Amino acid sequence: MATPSAVGAACLLGLEPEGIAEGSIDNTVVVASEQDSEIVVGKEQARAKVTQNIVFVTGEASPYAKSGGLGDVCGSLPVALAARGHRVMVVMPRYLNGTSDKNYANAFYTEKHIRIPCFGGEHEVTFFHEYRDSVDWVFVDHPSYHRPGNLYGDKFGAFGDNQFRYTLLCYAACEAPLVLELGGYIYGQNCMFVVNDWHASLVPVLLAAKYRPYGVYKDSRSILVIHNLAHQGVEPASTYPDLGLPPEWYGALEWVFPEWARRHALDKGEAVNFLKGAVVTADRIVTVSKGYSWEVTTAEGGQGLNELLSSRKSVLNGIVNGIDINDWNPATDKCIPCHYSVDDLSGKAKCKGALQKELGLPIRPDVPLIGFIGRLDYQKGIDLIQLIIPDLMREDVQFVMLGSGDPELEDWMRSTESIFKDKFRGWVGFSVPVSHRITAGCDILLMPSRFEPCGLNQLYAMQYGTVPVVHATGGLRDTVENFNPFGENGEQGTGWAFAPLTTENMLWTLRTAISTYREHKSSWEGLMKRGMSKDFTWDHAAEQYEQIFQWAFIDRPYVM
Numbered sequence: 001m002a003t004p005s006a007v008g009a010a011c012l013l014g015l016e017p018e019g020i021a022e023g024s025i026d027n028t029v030v031v032a033s034e035q036d037s038e039i040v041v042g043k044e045q046a047r048a049k050v051t052q053n054i055v056f057v058t059g060e061a062s063p064y065a066k067s068g069g070l071g072d073v074c075g076s077l078p079v080a081l082a083a084r085g086h087r088v089m090v091v092m093p094r095y096l097n098g099t100s101d102k103n104y105a106n107a108f109y110t111e112k113h114i115r116i117p118c119f120g121g122e123h124e125v126t127f128f129h130e131y132r133d134s135v136d137w138v139f140v141d142h143p144s145y146h147r148p149g150n151l152y153g154d155k156f157g158a159f160g161d162n163q164f165r166y167t168l169l170c171y172a173a174c175e176a177p178l179v180l181e182l183g184g185y186i187y188g189q190n191c192m193f194v195v196n197d198w199h200a201s202l203v204p205v206l207l208a209a210k211y212r213p214y215g216v217y218k219d220s221r222s223i224l225v226i227h228n229l230a231h232q233g234v235e236p237a238s239t240y241p242d243l244g245l246p247p248e249w250y251g252a253l254e255w256v257f258p259e260w261a262r263r264h265a266l267d268k269g270e271a272v273n274f275l276k277g278a279v280v281t282a283d284r285i286v287t288v289s290k291g292y293s294w295e296v297t298t299a300e301g302g303q304g305l306n307e308l309l310s311s312r313k314s315v316l317n318g319i320v321n322g323i324d325i326n327d328w329n330p331a332t333d334k335c336i337p338c339h340y341s342v343d344d345l346s347g348k349a350k351c352k353g354a355l356q357k358e359l360g361l362p363i364r365p366d367v368p369l370i371g372f373i374g375r376l377d378y379q380k381g382i383d384l385i386q387l388i389i390p391d392l393m394r395e396d397v398q399f400v401m402l403g404s405g406d407p408e409l410e411d412w413m414r415s416t417e418s419i420f421k422d423k424f425r426g427w428v429g430f431s432v433p434v435s436h437r438i439t440a441g442c443d444i445l446l447m448p449s450r451f452e453p454c455g456l457n458q459l460y461a462m463q464y465g466t467v468p469v470v471h472a473t474g475g476l477r478d479t480v481e482n483f484n485p486f487g488e489n490g491e492q493g494t495g496w497a498f499a500p501l502t503t504e505n506m507l508w509t510l511r512t513a514i515s516t517y518r519e520h521k522s523s524w525e526g527l528m529k530r531g532m533s534k535d536f537t538w539d540h541a542a543e544q545y546e547q548i549f550q551w552a553f554i555d556r557p558y559v560m
């Protein structure tokens, strides 16, 4: 059978790839219906009816670079789409910081250089490439991506030149399909750009301002995927000329802070906002859950973009993220000490004992073990956890938190551990293996996020039989079904989703979960098993993205 790369290239050249193409509509390949699926290791792999050349643009993708959920999604969704027959490229920076460099070991220099006209000069970037899991992983190389710290900053805060770094990424991503011969063929001008968050948000602006007026990318479309409205890539208006965009496009990025957010009386609040640029110019917009797609149109959830997003409601959809079950599967997970499944839960108790031992907590099978995993950020509601800790620590429970971010919260985790030695562990840092062991070993996962566009940890928790207790917001409300002991067909639900977000409510819900764990063993097992039986695989989300791609191609592309 033709590889996805061969499909796309043959499509561009007007050839019919052997074996799978039945016809061609608007340069897209229609896959024969009788071949809509193939058997992959005992499971039927669904195939797309219409395949595209897809270009993901992102600031992070696992396993190369990850700071949070964006990395998970951009590491998995492209693979799921490629498995369905699309030709898929992911364009991201080649971050080298001295410790993560080995992640790029299999990516090879393509010998392609381009010069990008922005920030008062021409900046040369080069491309590295790895073909893995049927996806073309393309890494943009520039010295500004090589420095110690995390992806976006270091202990002093966000890097001061992030606007420059991600402007380079966006220009490079627009050029990559035209200049890189991957598997022997370029992707060409008929692409579906999937631009993720602010780092990639200049792509639709560049397509509209710098390519389409010259007849290039007329048949491409772009989709903005919003993972988190909290980060919009906002910088002073005086930086606009640095971006290399025509002056008449200023309005697309123009952003004026409300008066209350200005720093002094003479501050006019004038800024440029990358994410806003994409909200204006992208052909369609997707948020990572349906609930969040509504919340972003409200004053409470829209982070200043609500009116603009409301005006684009007709092209705004929500698709709940999936999870990568090759990485997150308790029956095969390489990071956990014992394996288990919905049919045999015995390994979970062993994982709990091993986690307690690893953390130096008393090894007690009967004590409810509560976990939290996440970036230590205002979004995640850690300050509310801080407030309930004195009360919660009076209960017979254990609590482990894994996180990094805000240094004050990191210090608080350390000091809380020193106060409640037998009950509380604060694991400060970023460790994927530890996150797997906490997900497997805990009984309850707490997520009191103020807002949560989708949330992945609650999905991982359910997959591992760990019962989520979450604030009913965004994707958490969409994915965690409240426990109902009196459902129509018996007990229902996969966890607890509480609202409003108050400390009283959180404590009350945690106490309900704890007493259910202690006193209603069979109900607890039901909660675990219903969560473990949910299908959160990426294939389902990938199919919904395909629908959005089709809609994007029905409409005309954005032009000013």
Ligand SMILES: Nc1ncnc2c1ncn2[C@@H]1O[C@H](COP(=O)(O)OP(=O)(O)O[C@H]2O[C@H](CO)[C@@H](O)[C@H](O)[C@H]2O)[C@@H](O)[C@H]1O
Pocket (backbone or CB within 6 Å): 067, 068, 069, 070, 072, 073, 227, 228, 288, 321, 373, 374, 375, 402, 403, 404, 429, 430, 431, 432, 435, 452, 453, 454, 455, 456, 457, 475
């Ligand atoms: N200290 C640590 N050590 C190891 N692993 C850690 C860690 N801290 C966080 N992680 C991992 O990072 C990921 C976090 O994903 P989330 O979706 O929960 O939140 P995030 O806010 O980063 O993502 C944003 O984007 C995603 C993707 O769309 C949305 O689901 C979400 O709502 C939105 O806020 C998980 O894989 C988690 O295990």
Ligand SMILES: OC[C@H]1O[C@H](O[C@H]2[C@H](O)[C@@H](O)[C@@H](O[C@H]3[C@H](O)[C@@H](O)[C@@H](O)O[C@@H]3CO)O[C@@H]2CO)[C@H](O)[C@@H](O)[C@@H]1O
Pocket (backbone or CB within 6 Å): 067, 068, 069, 070, 071, 152, 153, 157, 158, 162, 197, 198, 199, 227, 228, 231, 233, 375
């Ligand atoms: O995957 C986790 C999140 O990663 C992204 O968020 C990062 C954001 O895009 C970066 O700009 C940066 O945010 C800094 C922000 O720009 C700055 O004004 C200041 O508030 O400090 C922030 C932290 O350095 O880092 C964010 C990750 O911490 C992605 O956009 C999100 O969707 C993901 O949730």
